[in-house]
Amino acid sequence: MAYNAIVQAFVKLGGYLQDFCENGNPELQEQLLRAEQQNSWFAQDNLHFCLKHWATQLTADNLNSWLEPYAISQNDNAKNIGVVMAGNIPLVGFHDFICALCAGHKIQAKLSSNDTVLLPYLTTKLIEFEPSLKNQIQFVDGKMEGFDAVIATGSNNTSRYFEYYFGKKPNIIRKNRNAIAVLTGKETAEELFSLGNDIFRYFGLGCRNVSKLYVPEDYNFDVFFTAIFDHKDIVNQHKYANNYDYNKTVYLMSEFKILDNGFLILKEDESFASPIASLFFERYSDLDALKSNVTEKQDEIQCIVSKDFDPNEVPFGQTQLPNLKDYADGVDTMDFLLQL
Structure with a gap:
């Protein structure tokens, strides 16, 4: 036709x-x-x-x-x-x-x-x-x-x-792929609040949801928690709340060190895919070394939220607003279909 x-x-x-x-x-x-x-x-x-x-x-x-x-x-x-x-x-x-x-x-x-x-x-x-x-x-x-x-x-x-x-x-x-965010500690409160949209939209179930943070060694998570506090109503959704309670219990019983603000659990972990209501983080001391590390693991990453870190980065708050040219896994679906 x-x-x-x-x-x-x-x-x-x-x-x-x-x-x-x-x-x-x-x-x-x-x-x-x-x-x-x-x-x-x-x-x-x-x-x-x-x-x-x-x-x-x-x-x-x-x-x-x-x-x-x-x-x-x-x-x-x-x-x-x-x-x-x-x-x-x-x-x-x-x-x-x-x-x-x-x-x-x-x-x-x-x-x-x-x-x-x-x-x-x-x-x-x-x-x-x-x-x-x-x-x-x-x-x-x-x-x-x-x-x-x-x-x-x-x-x-x-x-x-x-x-x-x-x-x-x-x-x-x-x-499986996940989105990550690279923070420098210089983000504004507005940028961090927008990052909350990248984390919480669709309850974190999408491959474009941020499930892992990279932060400087001396990063102050109080700033992050304060900026995302207005997303707190997410815990009123019963399935999300059940996952939050369950994962928090598992972490505490396993004696993992966690940070918790009542609706999101932060856990230091090298993995990308964090459970619902959880967010993994990893500290870095050198941005160039981090870039090399992220490049090596690009097959596990759907997109990167950052500012002046990666040429293909997504601005804060925009991961769940892809345009028609944003192909999953970076594979050009239209080109694939037209070559058949």
């Missing part, structure tokens, strides 16, 4: 989401309630945040600016793209969905059981805007069959199964 028609359908979907954000919509709001009922991690404020962000991305200017370098035309060699989606945060597979369709392919989407409400609903709206897309989109409950290439997102454990089942086909298989 015509490339321009696909882009225009997504532009109209973006307008639909923007109208919801500004004026409300009982039908879409009902879907958000259903999504939260299915997965209580999908709190309403996070769902609204997610839709508002996609509304800003799905504009004619943004879509055309993103796609223009690829020189996409009508695809007369459409493939069937299997997309296995994670369910850790709302609509986490939506970017792959957009990529597959804009590349002119058909998509077989296998949804996570934790996130089966929003994407099918948005797909019905997309088809309303461009009926010919109905033949391009299929949601698969069981085993995916007849696919030509696969994009699969999961954990380090599930990636082994993905490699086994999909390894003979062209594929993008994503594993």
Whole structure:
């Protein structure tokens, strides 16, 4: 089908989401309630945040600016793209969905059981805007069959199964990654508060959530705790609170040294993936040595929050606001799809 028609359908979907954000919509709001009922991690404020962000991305200017370098035309060699989606945060597979369709392919989407409400609903709206897309989109409950290439997102454990089942086909298989933040001690209170958004948005469940801090040897964590204090209401979410209580108990019983402010636990640890309601940190004495260390571990890092540390760094507070050009794991999904 015509490339321009696909882009225009997504532009109209973006307008639909923007109208919801500004004026409300009982039908879409009902879907958000259903999504939260299915997965209580999908709190309403996070769902609204997610839709508002996609509304800003799905504009004619943004879509055309993103796609223009690829020189996409009508695809007369459409493939069937299997997309296995994670369910850790709302609509986490939506970017792959957009990529597959804009590349002119058909998509077989296998949804996570934790996130089966929003994407099918948005797909019905997309088809309303461009009926010919109905033949391009299929949601698969069981085993995916007849696919030509696969994009699969999961954990380090599930990636082994993905490699086994999909390894003979062209594929993008994503594993665990986390975001880190590098602090110098010169950050403003506003920057540290914004860092709190990078830590707490979606309760820390996303691969772009900061789960590890690098701080100077003499860093004063009182400044950090004071700056993020207004995020304290996160502990009122019962599942987050349960994780906070559990992890704190485990750390104390194990006699680990921790710092705690009543809703976030800091633990000195070399690992990247901290448990929910916890944040690992590591001290450094030399920024150049730290840069080398981070470069060596780049396959475990999704993004870096810092100021004048890394050429590809993300500003404080922006990790959960990626643009269409920000590909997961740094792998250009559009280029992969167009080379098939």
